[in-house]
Amino acid sequence: MTGPLEDDSAVPDDLPPLPDGPGLFGDALPSAPSSAPSSAGSEPAQAAPYRVLARKYRPSTFDDLIGQEAMVRILRNAFAVGRVAHAFMLTGVRGVGKTTTARIIARAMNCIGPDGTGGPTVTPCGVCANCTAILADRHPDVVEMDAASRTGVGDMREIIESVRFRPIQARTKIFILDEVHMLSTAAFNALLKTLEEPPPHVKFIFATTEIRKVPITVLSRCQRFDLRRVRIAELSSHYGRIAAKEKVEIEPEALDLVARAADGSVRDGLSILDQAIAQADGPITTAQVTEMLGLADRDKIFDLMEAVMGGKPAAALAITDAAFERGADLGVMLQDLLELLHTVTRLKSIPGLRESQDLPESERTRGAAMADRLSVPVLARTWQMLLKGVAEVETAPDRRAAAEMVLIRLCHVADMPTPGELVRRLSANPPSANPPSAGGPSGPSGGGNGGTRAVANGSVIAAEPVQAEALQAGPRLASFREVVALVAERKEPMLHAHLLHSAHLVRFAPPVIELRQEPDAPRDLCQRLAALLTEVTGTRWTVAHSNAAGEPTIAEQGNAADAARRNAAADHPLVKAILAAFPGARIDTVHDRTADAYGLPVTPVAEDVSMDAPEMPDFAPPDAEYFDEDPMELDP
Template sequence: MPVAAPPQAAATPPAAPAPAAATPYRVLARKYRPQNFDDLIGQEAMVRTLSNAFASGRIAQAYILTGVRGVGKTTTARILARALNYEPMEGGGGPSLDLSVLGKHCKDIIESRHVDVMEMDAASNTSINDIREIIDGSRYRPVMARYKVYIIDEVHMLSTAAFNGLLKTLEEPPEHVKFIFATTEIRKVPVTVLSRCQRFDLRRVEAGTLASHLSKICAKEDVTVDAEALSIVSRAAEGSVRDSLSLLDQAIAHGGGTVSGEEIRRLLGLADKARVIDLFDALMRGDMPRALGEFRDQYDAGADPAVILTDLAEFTHLVTRLKIVPSSAEDASLVEAERLRGKEMAEGLSMRVLSRTWQMLSKGITEVQQAAKPAQAAEMVLVRLAYASDLPTPDETLRKLKDMPTDGGSAPGPSSGGGAPPPGPVAMAAGGGGARLAIAARSEPMPQRAPQPAAVAGPQLRTFADVVALAVQKRDLLLKHALETNARLVHFEEGRIELAITEGGDPNLVQTLARKLLEWTSRRWLVSLSSKQGAATIAEVAQARREEREDGIRADPLVAAVLAHFPGAQITDVRTREDVAVEALAPMEETGADDGSDDDEGLSPFD
């Protein structure tokens, strides 16, 4: 029996499709994590070593990766596990570092869900029981892949028992097992483990390379960013790729898709580079009001006092580098103000001033970080820097002290006509307190003191011949002979001698002469060895003069007649009448008497 169809219901509009679930946001550090060795930046040495090893089949049983946080240790471990188990989709092949095309196991390894690639965090699995599971599992062959790979992150956190339990398996693992360790504290890993692993030290990424990498990521993310912002982020990361991406992610969110240097400085609490350079310039000029005003403006704008001093220390380091290596101005991470003004200040500041500034800032940063009121502590550090900028260096101070008279005479009385006090200890006091002491000394005469003997000045050495004469005076005949026969003078000035040593001469002559001059003159002389030819030695000059004089004598008719009359006769010595007179009078001058004594103390210093 046919059934009647029900009355047709009114047509209803089709239901709207359900909105697609929003894709959760992935931070830049995860989104742009390298997938193969070509994506790694700044680790060319490691990639080259692994490429050669894989090409020649010299694959180690264990690797250990070390470096600071964020340089890519765990990422490299996953890429290495992927390379060990790489197999094309069509099958075949072997371990390869060419991972441009995904293989059978690549996707699962990248997503950390491959059954034969096991990752373990040693910070939370530190006991021997956790290692025993690895040892037991290593006996069985891999399920799908070529190798069973164990990646142990932060391996230095394992206990001593866990390390000891791993040693045997690590030294002689089954042929299907590979170990990859990662650590930031390589010194905490036992040497017995290190000796069984192939070690790779992952370098900090240079600021210029990091800035270029961040620029490419900003282009992919369609983010507007200026060069100064990239420079600030890359240097703030201190070589860590992950830190730089985290800072960039935060800066993009802060700027709403636009990243500028000013926004980065405000975000990180940094001071403007141009203003830091202005502060440095004011300190080096000793302009304290301008320096304190500039510091207060930066502090009011939100800059941290310790960060301001750190920026000053970084600029001091930059100026020092530019002074030593001018080509470092081509660094891509430098902004234009640092490049131009840094070169200008490197030409105008001495190395001693820059070294002193660095030391004072290094100590001042610690003081500010520990101070209850950091701003006040930072201002006191700046005061010390500004007033130390025109202080004499230690050698200049010693030179001035040596030039001061040491006669401590009595102070002038009221009838002295208001003259300056003698250069005694009271009159040399500096500052306001010193001035008051000097006035008191003039109003109240000091008690009479016995006159102090004047300090005996050291020997004055104005030429190299004076140095040789001093060696004779000190009875150091070995040094005198060495200076006359083995030393070729290249340069001589007060406090500095540059010598070249003849072939076969004493190689320690330079050190010996410097030590003797310090002992004899109570001053430090810089005696250096030169690669230049230098002048003729004293012995060579004397020999040339002797030969010249002998040739002149041979030309004399009387001498020529004597030599002709006595065949075979030779001229063995040439002396003038003045030489004979000096030799005859020298003993009398030395002994102070003409008693005919033949004491060798009376020898002339020129014999």
Template sequence: MAEAQPYRVLARKYRPQSFDQLIGQDAMVRTLGNAIKRDRLAHAFLLTGVRGVGKTSTARLIAKALNCIGPDGQGGPTIAPCGVCEPCIAIAEGRHIDVIEMDAASHTGIDDIREIIEAVRYAAVSARYKIHIIDEVHMLSKPAFNGLLKTLEEPPPHVKFLFATTEVNKIPVTVLSRCQRFDLKRIPSELLAGHFGHVVEAEHVEAEPEALALIARAAEGSARDGLSILDQAIAHAGMGDGGVTADQVREMLGLSDRGAIRRLFGDLLAGDVPAVLASLQSQHDLGVEPAAVLRALLEIVHGATRAKAGGAADPALSAEEREALADWASRLGFATLHRLWQLLLRGHEEVQRAPQPREAAEMALLRLIHASQLPDPGDLARRLQSGEAMPAGPPAPASAAAEAQAPMLRYPADFRTMHDLLVAERKQLLAQMLHDFTGVVRYDPPTLAIRPLKPLPGDFARDLGAALKAATGSLWDVTLSDGPAEPSLLETEQAAEAAARDAILATPVVAATLEAFPGAKPIWDEIEPRSISR
């Protein structure tokens, strides 16, 4: 009776044994293959990338590619190692005497590097190349890096160095310049989901495509992380007939139901406070972390913004999700989407710091509902400048969610407010002439009749009408008239200033002071009068 083999986790069992099995790194494989074909092999390779993208596995594959001798024992370096010759088998099993692996996290000092320097003097025992694989090389100490420099620059022809790191910025430039660098990319979610499909098929396990897509998304581009999650999901499913389901994966990872999140987002846009609070409570009861709810809402806003900008949809999304994102993209403007993103991002940060995350999430969503009913910041500035009252009322219905974001049309309350609006719109020259040289004949927006008190440019009325249209969003009828007019704003200010001076001079204290000091005069006589618009 054959002895039962111990269980191997999926991340080890399905470690790539050939470059064909290395997913998501086609550019690196192509470059390396061309270098081998043309016999232009570097003496040192640096493999960098995030965790789990295959740096150490790639280093072992390179070692196999350089030392493979083929089934007949006569082969040379190849991008497609046979996997059956003694060097290939020994390297795959980690027992080849000429392929030495070292973990720099536990061997950081100069003494460890001295051993390597001593060892490279001697030729390989049985392989074509003696290969040193140093994992997490960025953790070597500065003396260790310095000790390695000379050997790294001029190693013997029978020696190759393979370095792997997740933090390439910590490696000295002097070392980087001596290596051929390969940046291993994050693996796209769709490739990971397809890979996981092959794995569950080989493991004779049923799994829903949506479940594999959720695992791929949670892996964040790491094949190892994804296989570890898949291993856990298979164990979580147990012996059930349904296999791995999306609901089980959500429960295991603490993910929120995406359909529920879409409904929550719709309630937020509709301003339905009771529904929003009930949805958040429901997610909390299911064990979903408040921060995860905010992250899911951020994903929706990002997806809707990408859809509006014409970006390609995420292949991992279901048809229902794509349809919902397209609908929101058609109804919401970029300004609204960016505001939603900023508010949710701020809320997510607060939830992560808060001692009571659920309460912080509720406050963040309520703030979002309130802020969604406010006017656009640019329109708000115009309203404040013109002295208009801010509209107040109940949240807009769902059908008017997008329209609630649009600015409401308002006219300046009076002629002076209109002048101040032009100043705010940086139409200073028009505002100055309006202030100093015109009097109002009729102010009935959008109709304006003014009397020139001094000659004005011939195109003044046309330019003023265009500026008012840009500031208020409405066409204005601006005419120059000879009829009775009010004093100009400048004359009104000068009259008010003169009245104020007379009132001050008439006060007993000032009158007594001037009488006691003949020839004295108020200081304002030495100051030029200023108009408000200057």
């Protein structure tokens, strides 16, 4: 080429080709001169590539971050007083702004202002060379590394080597490691020393969704920020502002659905909103978003809840049939029902939530009305059944059939009383029956001081006297049982076991005891017992062997007493009614507060002890009022 071009009407063939990307320092692409003047019939200029909303509206300053006020306040104060940490650990669920926050910190550390004389600031200008390069992800001193794909010691060695060199262009060299929990243990160990004492021109920013997988040695060297899930109300408002900027009309209920589906993640919600905008032909409606997400209409979930709690299986199945025809997943529908049940239970437990703006209007009105009608035991029972039902649907070969079976079960138990309510009904209207012969109200107290406390939890019916009788004081070692208990206190387990199971008392006349031993008992049982008693009491005791039958062993007496208590409890009208109302329930244990460790009455036994079972404590008369200090509910 011999001279400069006089005009741009033609492009010489010997000009070098234009670059196909941005310049090294972020310069804009030079515009190619057109080969011919444009005319009315020429092709329009090529449109710029579309950027998804999550990238287009990514926050560039701390003011743009939503839902992270605590972290922003701490960082503002740190920059204001010049106490910025050398390492940050950002943790939270996906899409809440961890990497975005790291880039904002990088810009705040390296901004030089429009005039090139500024210092670190919490309000980066966005127009200086450092700000624009960091925004474009091409700054040489801000290194972003995906720790999920670079997990080894060699990758950390590269960082350690580059730390020694000062920044090329920026004020501070910053290393951003995303998903840092994916690093190997050796890689973490290799980074520890540098992380603890980095040069003054180096900052580390780590981001992770699994904070528990990060070694404590790394966490202790970082300033940690937990980015919380963004609330539904904040997300809905944020998406509404973005829709207005995009000149898109969307119903408020549709925005709530998008925000709810985002599950606290700003990025996930923007992706859903992007999809809704792409498929909508005109204003975005709630029905379109519901169909796009495969959800059931929220009002339909309320209708389903009312049908289930009202015991109307036909109405419940009609709702699921209509939802299935629209393409809704019945498994997801059950999950929505579970979520609504949780909301109703919270409204029942915390009435102040009815005024909260975090809940949609339908949940504050219909949900509150439902909470007023249902009791906490009914809600808890439904929750447990529904929770198990959701798991069944996930493993069933036919999800629809499994979901319908869950709803049918819920409908049929809707009118079933809870165990506490059933016991109260039976106590208010007890069935006519004769009181049990054993342990009835005909004891010495005439039933006035006795009583039972019946607890039904599916497997245990416990009968306990309300008030124990006063114990009679007696001389030390007044019975053979006291002798056996003394042996237990003296830490003689083998001797205690043989006395409990293999010794039949024939005569007890302190300091003389006569025993009949079982064949499996040791020969020196009597001598060992006599020596122990003599040592403890200071009195010479004689324990002799006898061939007389004697009384049952203490273990046999305890078993007989326990059997008598169980039979007496089983014969009580209230217990009979409970067992009849809950098929499969059984009497597991009957507690007697007047019994000792061997299940026998604590009152000393007379010398001519009877071979019969000990007298039973009084049980409540059939017309006794039920009183439960600690009611327990039965799950179906």
